[in-house]
Amino acid sequence: MGLSWQQGPLATRAVGRFLVLDPLPRRLLFAEPLRRRMRVRFAGKWVADSEDVVLLHEPGRYPVAYFPIDNVMPGTLQRLEAVTMHRDLGKTAWFSVRAGDQTAPRGAWQHTDLPNYASELAERVAFGWRAMEAFYEEEERIVGHAADAYHRNDIRSTSRHLVVRVGDRVVANSHAPLVLYESGFAPRWYVPRADIDESALTAVDGQTFCPYKGLASYYDVAGVQRGAWSYREAWPEVARVRDLVSFEPDKVRVLLDDKVLELEPGQQVSPHGVDRGLDVDEITPTVLDRAEQ
Structure with missing residues (x-):
């Protein structure tokens, strides 16, 4: 995330490179x-x-x-x-x-x-x-860790065609997904629930925490374990993806304009626990409540 995490410029798996004559050290602090x-x-x-x-x-x-x-x-x-x-x-x-x-x-x-x-x-x-x-x-x-000034989330609407399949079953079919560009990560595609066959989603126990988006809830997708997630009460900074669903391209088949998406190397995320002494209600207020704070 941000400057040194995942695929940020100082990360060991940086997606870009510094345009300098001599190679930089592999590790830069x-x-x-x-x-x-x-x-x-x-x-x-x-x-x-x-x-x-x-x-x-x-x-x-x-x-x-x-x-x-x-x-x-x-x-x-x-x-x-x-x-x-x-x-x-x-x-x-x-x-x-x-x-x-x-x-x-x-x-x-x-x-x-x-x-x-x-x-x-x-x-x-x-x-x-x-x-x-x-x-x-x-x-x-x-919460989560010291705030990284280089970390940001940009959300864009698109008319690109996104389809999610599990075997022959179409789980989602949308011409109005949102794409979330998060520092150091590959784009993540979020689908409105109106474009999802919600009978394919089964809510499962266990949530993870993102210091920039809030608590993520997970779903089994047509029998595929934890194949999707949703920020049911996304923080105001990313309110546009609130209650939308994103699917794991390494677990279910996700096609964008008929091109199969794959999880990029280095994009696995270690679950982020909740801070000591932090009430879950403290990090999952409504968007309106947080906007008024």
């Missing part, structure tokens, strides 16, 4: 000022509060926020004996995070022997996203 106030809450207390956060983009990982140690509340970090090695950034020290009577073992880390080229991360500490209670930008909770 990018650090930049967040330029937003970010706070971390744990055990009901603010354990870090900073307007000087640095965001690290690392290939294959979500962005990670690094806070100046001076902006962490005194007594919060308890250094552990554990030391690991980061392949690019050297020795990494680990900390327990304490607030009140609660402790998060290995809840934070610091790169203690940085190479000269990574000086932006000196004297900074990062907190494990799910080890903490919540992260905020100003007064708004940020």
Whole structure:
């Protein structure tokens, strides 16, 4: 997603390339000022509060926020004996995070022997996203991971002909799908329910979470397990695909203008769980509710 995830420009499976004379290193890390106030809450207390956060983009990982140690509340970090090695950034020290009577073992880390080229991360500490209670930008909770400014979703209407089949059965037939272009991903095609034989869809248990779109619900499609999904209460940023259905081209046969779609290499997504202490209702409000917040 965004700059360094999936097929973004700094990802190891980047779909494009930099037009330079000499090949770039296979792994490129990018650090930049967040330029937003970010706070971390744990055990009901603010354990870090900073307007000087640095965001690290690392290939294959979500962005990670690094806070100046001076902006962490005194007594919060308890250094552990554990030391690991980061392949690019050297020795990494680990900390327990304490607030009140609660402790998060290995809840934070610091790169203690940085190479000269990574000086932006000196004297900074990062907190494990799910080890903490919540992260905020100003007064708004940020869920999933630190927000990637390079991640975006663009949705376009189209009159292209999309057909979904399972064997000889036509599950969907539409001349009005929507296509969602998401940073680092191949286009995803969403079909209005009016163009779907909904008797072929069986809702299944288990949802996944996208920090940019909300909770995804899944369907078996004419017996094919989890062959489709829908954002039933999509966030306002992607409200146009709310309650539409998208089909997995590696599980069912999806044809676009008679051309069979295939899942592009590197496009498998690891399910994203819900943040610690986050009520599902907090991330699935109605579009109207979120627009009014």
